Amino acid sequence: MSDFDQAKRDAADAAANSDQLAQIAALLRAQQLTPQQPPAPAPAVPSPGGGAAKWIGIGIGGSIFLVAFALSAIAVAITAVALTICLLVLRAMWQDIKPK
Secondary structure: OOHHHHHHHHHHHHHHHHHHHHHHHHHHHHHHHOOOOOOOOOOOOOOOOOOHHHHHHHHHHHHHHHHHHHHHHHHHHHHHHHHHHHHHHHHHHHHHHOOO
């Protein structure tokens, strides 16, 4: 290959490179001329503090739970007393029926 052919090829490559560089430069100028959009605002984060309504709701819920627990404890106590009376009556009846 002669030096002339090599020089022709180098000139063609340089022309192609200069065309690409010209396009890149035009693109950068166009980007600078267009107005930039501001970044999207960050979503609002709700504050962790609550109002009085939240604490009133917790208080009412806790009170209802305590009342239900107290009623169930009373029901267990009544059942224990009734069962004890029933066993005492049955024991007395068994002693009366049992032959001596």
